[in-house]
Amino acid sequence: xxxxxxxxxxxxxxxxxxxxxxxxxxxRQAAEAFWKTGYAGTSLDDISAATGMNRPSLRAAFGDKxxxxxxxxxxxxxxxxxxxxxxxxxxxxxxxxxxxxxxxALSIYFSxxxxxxxxxxxxxxxxxxxxxxxxxxxxxxxxxxLDADFEARFKQARGAGELKQDADPQALALLASATxxxxxxxxxxxxxxxxxxxLAQNAVKVICG
Numbered sequence: 001x002x003x004x005x006x007x008x009x010x011x012x013x014x015x016x017x018x019x020x021x022x023x024x025x026x027x028r029q030a031a032e033a034f035w036k037t038g039y040a041g042t043s044l045d046d047i048s049a050a051t052g053m054n055r056p057s058l059r060a061a062f063g064d065k066x067x068x069x070x071x072x073x074x075x076x077x078x079x080x081x082x083x084x085x086x087x088x089x090x091x092x093x094x095x096x097x098x099x100x101x102x103x104x105a106l107s108i109y110f111s112x113x114x115x116x117x118x119x120x121x122x123x124x125x126x127x128x129x130x131x132x133x134x135x136x137x138x139x140x141x142x143x144x145x146l147d148a149d150f151e152a153r154f155k156q157a158r159g160a161g162e163l164k165q166d167a168d169p170q171a172l173a174l175l176a177s178a179t180x181x182x183x184x185x186x187x188x189x190x191x192x193x194x195x196x197x198x199l200a201q202n203a204v205k206v207i208c209g
Contacts, residue, residue, distance in 0.1 A: 023061060024075070026051045030062070031072035035117045039069055039128050069124075070134060076120040077142045080108060081149075088149055094157040095208050098176065102200035105180050109187040109196075118188030122181060143177065150176040164209065172207055179203040 033050040034042045044055055044065055051058065062068045087100035109118050117123065121139055129136040147170075154169035154176075163172075183196045191199075 026053060027062065027068075027072055027075055030058075030068050031076060031120065032112075032117075034069055034072060034124050035112075035120050036115065038124050070138065073120070073125055073135065073138055077138070077145075080105075080119075081142075081145065083108065084146070084149060088153055094153070094162045095204050097153060098204045098207065099200060101176075102180065102183065102204075103197070105183060106187070106193055106196060106200075109184055110193050116187055116190070119181075119184030122184040123188055146180070147173045147177050162208070167209070175203070175207055179207075 029050045029052075030047045033046045036042075037046070042065075044058065047065070047068060048054060048058060053061070058068065062071055083104040084101055087104045088097060090097070090100060092100070105119075110116055121142060125135055125139050129139050150173035151169045154163065154167065154172045157163045158165065158167050158169060163169075179200065183199060186199070187193075187196060
């Protein structure tokens, strides 16, 4: 019977230390740190405290502060669009669909444990976008995608007779998106969830004619 050599044992031994974090969880913990104090106001030490990871581990997993933020921003869009599209795809009238979409947005805006966070994009990325082409592109792509989802639903509603034939789906989409942006800003400024839902209901009445 051949005994294993030192080389054999070394090859069988797992290399490196096992991960002590779950990447998506850590990224969303980092995102919450940015969400609370903005990009400029959040340091690597803040991110380290939020994730429980030291600086070398953060850099190895996600890169520098800018790279962490960009990954967090992209992840937020994915999370938000998953919630939005689930609302869009549920059966119902146009007004019911729009309110489901706005309710999904409010669930995100009021998801903070100890403070109202609003929208991650509106609250943190808008101030960085003018001086950072990468962030500006990610923000613009997200807004265009949101507009397109609204526009597709308005086209469907017009075809089904829920809107007048001369209704402009593109213009209505911009109004619907603008309503969502307003809700995000007002949430961050202290407007209650109840009042923001009333704002959404009034906007839906106007949009649906």
